[in-house]
Amino acid sequence: MTLTTALALGQTALKLGLICSLTVLALFLSYSMLNVCDLSTDGCFTLGAAVGAAVAICGHPFLSIFAAMLAGACSGFVTAFLQTKLGVESLLAGIIVNTGLYSINIAVMGGSSLLNMNKTTTVFSMMKEALSSTPFAAQTELIIGLIAVICVVAFLVFFLKTRLGLAIRATGNNADMVKSSSINPVFTTIVGLCIANSFTALSGCLLAQSQKSVDINIGQGMVTIALASLLIGGTVMGRGGILKRAVGMVLGAVIFRLVYTIALRFNMPAFMLKLVSSIIVVLAISGPYLKSQWPQIRRRLTHKKGGI
Amino acid sequence: MLKLNHISKTFNPGTVNEKVAVKDLSLHLKKGDFATIIGSNGAGKSTLFNAICGDFLTDSGSVVLDGVDITFQPQHVRAKSIGRLYQDPMRGSAPGMSIEENLALAAGSGGWLSHISKADKERFREQLALLDIGLENRMSQPVGLLSGGQRQALTLLMSTMDPPKLLLLDEHTAALDPATAEKVLNMTKRIVEENHLTCLMITHNMHSALELGNRTLMMDSGNIVLDISGKEREGLTVDGLLEKFNAGAGKELDNDRILLSKKK
Incomplete structure (x- = not known):
């Protein structure tokens, strides 16, 4: 592999990693902070992509981003409402919303399962035009991804230290404590999931616009991929403050994409992505568990061999 | 009452x-x-x-x-x-958050988007010092590191800070x-x-x-x-x-x- 191909690989991984890290940051809020495994992530990602594309095609490139985020927040609200007010199990609420979103996404895309944005003005095409005379023209996606990531990380660092942010963290950290304090867990869960899902939708919107197309399956398996990135990021960065952990999430997303891109380079077929992400999640979750079980397993083995 | x-x-x-x-x-x-x-x-x-x-x-x-x-x-x-303390010292505070963050939640002052101010920190430090178990020097440590007795003392402070x-x-x-x-x-x-x-x-x-x-x-x-x-x-x-x-x-x-x- 020459240096140029390596650089090109790194760039693709960085570009995709940055855009997808927004979903990882969303899970950082819902999964790590609020302790809710939000299985509506896949559908919400596609929703963001579909709404973003539909609005951009109508000729509103900037509005498309906010419309996508608003749509994501609405989807998060429904998921949260189901689990806090209507007595639906948290995991089930996510699955139900995810299923429902499939129909909504096709409806948003005008009944088709594919939208093309080849001639649509998006933030990416606008940025490319603005940078056309500079050497950064080829890095548009990187720059926009970076801006979005910095904004979201900055928001999270600010937000999670406010009183509301602390309340959301406490809701996920000690439900008993929240119950007997003056925090309303219904309110914190709703706010947390709305914000998290708006980031997921933003992530989908940006990915679709950078690829210039949306397909109904764009978000499939996103929750596992994001979870894999989240666990990698957590391992890489270890314990620390919110900023350090959030940066870890972005790093995790980029590392995941990098490994995947390299694997593709070694002739791994593209359809293996989902399997690889599933295996990473299993390893990351069961690794520490098996490690804690190891002394017992070893004792059993020595016992079988006739030892003590 | x-x-x-x-x-x-x-x-x-x-x-x-x-x-x-x-x-x-x-x-x-x-x-x-x-x-x-x-x-x-x-x-x-x-x-x-x-x-x-x-x-x-x-x-x-x-x-x-x-x-x-x-x-x-x-x-x-x-x-x-109403302030409430349970028998289980683990129930009253969030282990993954620092002592000052727990206290800030309990203090309940300021709006939803307010941060912990210097004055707040000073107040927490004074109150913690009154407990006389050295918590005032560990304010940024996660509560999960404290012993049961320390956590119960912290919970007591949390539930009575705003009487x-x-x-x-x-x-x-x-x-x-x-x-x-x-x-x-x-x-x-x-x-x-x-x-x-x-x-x-x-x-x-x-x-x-x-x-x-x-x-x-x-x-x-x-x-x-x-x-x-x-x-x-x-x-x-x-x-x-x-x-x-x-x-x-x-x-x-x-x-x-x-x-x-x-x-x-």
């Missing part, structure tokens, strides 16, 4: 598991009253606290706190005026070792006295039940069978209290932990 009017609560009504936890219980606490509660197993002591805090709605009767009828108020709204109208202590020293338990109990005494808190404390220790506060309640089968205060309480010994209980409840006290605590 607190008025319970004929409250009742039955769990699993109409099933084989039906359990009458609290039955037609009335209680009137004056402002500044510090009442200790002892009673046999399953007498309804914790259920009484749950009813006051709104963990569930009572089947009948009303709960009035400081002139406000809170019978149907949601739990988190009541929690603004609540009512403080409920549910055997909050029972899970601690004797030396730590005494330390936390002394803190409790000091904080309750300084803030003139109205307080209900469940205990299994007959000595504390008589020593602490100005009133002792004994519960059995979901009701208060004995309510002593003033002169009657002053000269009372543990044996005297047991005799009174037997007379009031019409049976022997069956709480092993209480009986074991008879000899100090």
Whole structure:
């Protein structure tokens, strides 16, 4: 592999990693902070992509981003409402919303399962035009991804230290404590999931616009991929403050994409992505568990061999 | 301050598991009253606290706190005026958050988007220093690193920083070792006295039940069978209290932990 191909690989991984890290940051809020495994992530990602594309095609490139985020927040609200007010199990609420979103996404895309944005003005095409005379023209996606990531990380660092942010963290950290304090867990869960899902939708919107197309399956398996990135990021960065952990999430997303891109380079077929992400999640979750079980397993083995 | 009017609560009504936890219980606490509660197993002591805090709605009767009828108020709204400590020291604070973040949540000042200010930190530091267990130098450490006694002391501070109208202590020293338990109990005494808190404390220790506060309640089968205060309480010994209980409840006290605590 020459240096140029390596650089090109790194760039693709960085570009995709940055855009997808927004979903990882969303899970950082819902999964790590609020302790809710939000299985509506896949559908919400596609929703963001579909709404973003539909609005951009109508000729509103900037509005498309906010419309996508608003749509994501609405989807998060429904998921949260189901689990806090209507007595639906948290995991089930996510699955139900995810299923429902499939129909909504096709409806948003005008009944088709594919939208093309080849001639649509998006933030990416606008940025490319603005940078056309500079050497950064080829890095548009990187720059926009970076801006979005910095904004979201900055928001999270600010937000999670406010009183509301602390309340959301406490809701996920000690439900008993929240119950007997003056925090309303219904309110914190709703706010947390709305914000998290708006980031997921933003992530989908940006990915679709950078690829210039949306397909109904764009978000499939996103929750596992994001979870894999989240666990990698957590391992890489270890314990620390919110900023350090959030940066870890972005790093995790980029590392995941990098490994995947390299694997593709070694002739791994593209359809293996989902399997690889599933295996990473299993390893990351069961690794520490098996490690804690190891002394017992070893004792059993020595016992079988006739030892003590 | 607190008025319970004929409250009742039955769990699993109409099933084989039906359990009458609290039955037609009335209680009137004056402002500044510090009442200790002892009673046999399953007498309804914790259920009484749950009813006051709104963990569930009572089947009948009303709960009035400081002139406000809170019978149907949601739990988190009541929690603004009620502080509560559980027996399990892990229940009262968030282990993944730092000491100052826990305190900031409990302090409840400022808007939803406000950050912890320098003044807040200074106030937390002063309050922590009063506990005299060195927590004031560990404010940015996660609460999960603290021992049970330290966490219970922190929870005590958290629930009394904005003095609540009512403080409920549910055997909050029972899970601690004797030396730590005494330390936390002394803190409790000091904080309750300084803030003139109205307080209900469940205990299994007959000595504390008589020593602490100005009133002792004994519960059995979901009701208060004995309510002593003033002169009657002053000269009372543990044996005297047991005799009174037997007379009031019409049976022997069956709480092993209480009986074991008879000899100090």
